[in-house]
Amino acid sequence: MTRLWKTVLLAQVLLYGVLGLWALSYAPRSLDRTVAARTGFTLEAPGAQGQRRISALSPTSSLYAAGIRSGDFLTYQRSADQDRFFGQEEKIGLLWTSATGLTHPVLLQPLPLSEQELQVRRVDYIVFWLTGFITLGAGLLIGLQRADSRSMRAFAQVMLAWNPWLFAFYLPASAAQTLFSHLHALYGASSYILFLYFALTYPGDAPLSGRPWALRLFIATFAGEAFIQGFGLAQGLGWIEPANWLPHIPIRFLMAMTIAATSVWILGLSWRRSAGVQRERLGWVVLSMGIAYTCYLLGNLEGLMGWTPVWMGSIRHTIVLIAHIALIYGILRHRILDFGLAVNRALVYTIISSILLVVFGVTEFAVDKLLHFQSRQQNIALDALVALAVILSFHRIQHFVNHRVDHTFFHHWHEAAQRMRNFVARAAHFTDPGILQSRFVQAVDEFGEAIGCAIYLGQDNGEFLLSQASLPRSPPQLGKDHELLVELRLHHDLVRIGECGMSQYGDLAIPMILRDRLAGVLLVGARRSGKLYRPDQVEELRHSTHRIGLHLESLRVHALEEENAAMQAKQTAMALECLQLQLENANLRLSMRSMDKHSS
Known part of the structure; x- marks a missing residue:
């Protein structure tokens, strides 16, 4: 399902990009005084x-x-x-x-256009398209990075909803412009519904959607909006005659205003119920989207009243642009996306693509100048050979570029990972498991810039007791059938705790698996910066936790062996002492017999 979503999203963004370039080619209708x-x-x-x-x-x-x-x-x-x-x-x-x-x-x-109208048109053009580019990029990044979250998928579509509106305005008279003109109101209404869904389901660990009133509210809103938009679309296409009893436009405006106000109110409720980093993240969403949807609400109010001064629309659209910029800042700053990873991957694949293109082009040029083939089949065979060589060298090139990009542009990532690897390499030389666990907790906190972490070790009765912790409010033990332990036993892999509705225990739960047995758990709290853990960080923590789990098991086995050897030595000493006592007892008996003979 995630792969299908990503495919559809990429196709949608590609379509919007092509249509956007087409619409931009008609920029003189908004910017040139001789055309507008x-x-x-x-x-x-x-x-x-x-x-x-x-x-x-x-x-x-x-x-x-x-x-x-x-x-x-x-x-x-x-x-x-x-x-x-x-x-x-x-x-x-x-x-x-x-x-x-x-x-x-x-x-x-x-x-x-008059001079004043032309200036307003130019300002609106710049503001509209800046907002379109920002929302298109944000929708793509959110949709790809958080494809596993339905709430984030809905939010990605909310971001993309701005672009069909642009196409209805700026495309020339065409079938595409006609389509978006008829559908942009429907698409806009869908974005309001999706924003309401996002408000009800975000954040994922404590949504309001589980409450009965929230479900009834969403169903009623969806049904009402579907009826209004369906009726309006059928009326616009001429399928049905206009009805006196249903003033479509005023009802549409009122419905949009109601949904916008309700969505912002629900996000405000979630913000009041949250705390810490979650509260800060929600605060950005409430502030930015609240401002944007307040502007939409005012726009609908103006349409409802039939009062649309040009200057008011320009101010409102500029505020919407600023709100979206604030939202993007909040997204990048507060964990919804980790933009550093996106930049890293973009650099890697851009450099790899450039290297492959240059190698292929230079090879083709050199072969064309130095070698001359008589037949077309020989040329095709040579091209295939060059392409095969490029494909076979891709893995080595990717490894080299990854290494150089990490060292050059993301040196602090590499240094943090190297410090963690160095610690894991030294872990085999610790002799005290308590000291090893304490140092590992410090290393994890430093590597992930985490607010803390906690190590739980399994006991003979199936429970997991807290062994070492820096994570605030770590529970002293986890019962053998605790939901988190069940998830770890089921998947034998890392669990993102927040997505399981248990964010009070941290951000990540990493198992220590020994011979298909869950021997321990590392709980890792959220990062102090509020960002998500990058995939490379998660992989490093998974590998390190597994290695430390093996070392702890080795120390435990070594301690048991030493205890067993000590018990065996003690048993041998006791056996020798017993034998000595038996000999002394035998000597005493002989002495007593000799004394009895003398006395008789």
């Missing part, structure tokens, strides 16, 4: 019948020259045109319904 245009009229919000009355009309408009006046009704012949920006060279088809009730087709010649 406006309609020259303002329409009121659709009424119960979906009609839009003209509230303002420029006297210089071609519509004014055709006899159209404020108070008449206009409908776009191509309904998707109401969302996009126009160029001055275009002709826009409209349907004009006059006060007499007659409908006539008319063509609109867009007007040039």
Whole structure:
């Protein structure tokens, strides 16, 4: 399921990237004063019948020259045109319904923008696309890094929801623009539902989704939004006639406002219930998303009231951009993502790809200049041979590049790992298990920058007793059927405690497995920085814990052997003493017999 999700996510981001480049090619419609245009009229919000009355009309408009006046009704012949920006060279088809009730087709010649309108359009363009790029990158990173979490998948889609809105605005008249024009409202509504789902299920170790009222709230909200959006989509596509009893646009605005306010309120509840690093992380989410969704709420309120001043929209969109930047900072700073790992992998694969391309290109060039083949088959065979050599050398190149990148750009990672390896190498020379455990706890705290860790060792009765700890509030023992121990016995591998709903015990639980038997457990607390443990750190901790577990078992066996040898020596000494006593007893008996004979 995780692999399928990643495939779909990558395809979605690739599609958005291609469409974004296409839309950016029409930047002059927003930036160039000789191309950018406006309609020259303002329409009121659709009424119960979906009609839009003209509230303002420029006297210089071609519509004014055709006899159209404020108070008449206009409908776009191509309904998707109401969302996009126009160029001055275009002709826009409209349907004009006059006060007499007659409908006539008319063509609109867009007007040039005024200087103030052009400046506002340029600011909006920059703000919109910056927000689009930020949310696209954030959605991709969150979706890939936290693909195992449904809550994070929903949040990734919330991030990506900004882009379909851009395509409806900035793509030219096309099938793609028509599709996104019809679907961007539906996609926006889906993002509100997904944000509500995220609010109910985040954080994973203490969500509100398990409460009955939360489930009822989500089902009711989902059903209501599905009905409203389905009805609006069918009405927009002309499948059903507009209904007087359902004013679609006002209800849609009200529903969006309600979901936004409810989601932020629920996140606020989770923030109040949390503590420590979790509270700080939730605080960033509540602050940034609260600001963004407050702006969305105000936008819906303006649409509901039919009051849309241009300057207010620009300010609101700028605040949304700032909120998303704050959110990304919070994500990178407080454990949702570890951006250092992403940079590390990006550097490694960029360098590997560059090396392979250069090697292949240089080889091809050299062969082409130095060797001359008469047949095409010989050229193909040589290309295949070069490609095979590149493929066979990939592993060595990857190892070399990994090593150099870690040493050059992430030297502190390498130093911390080397210190841990050095300690594990010295562990075999400890003779006191208590001192070894104490030093290992210190090494783990230093390596992972953890708030603490704890070592539990198995007993003959199946319980695990605390042997050494720096982790605050470590329980003194874990019962033999403790949930955490059951998970470790089941998987025989590391367990991320927070994902099992037991974050009070730390972040990681690493087993010490000896001959398929769980002999001990290392609990590792959260990192002091609040970030997640990187995969290379997790692997180093897993390997080190296994090695220390073997050393502890070796010391335990050695202690038992020494105890057994001491008991055997004591037993031998007691046997000799017993034999000596037996000899002395025999001598005494002989003496007593000789005395009896003399006396008789």
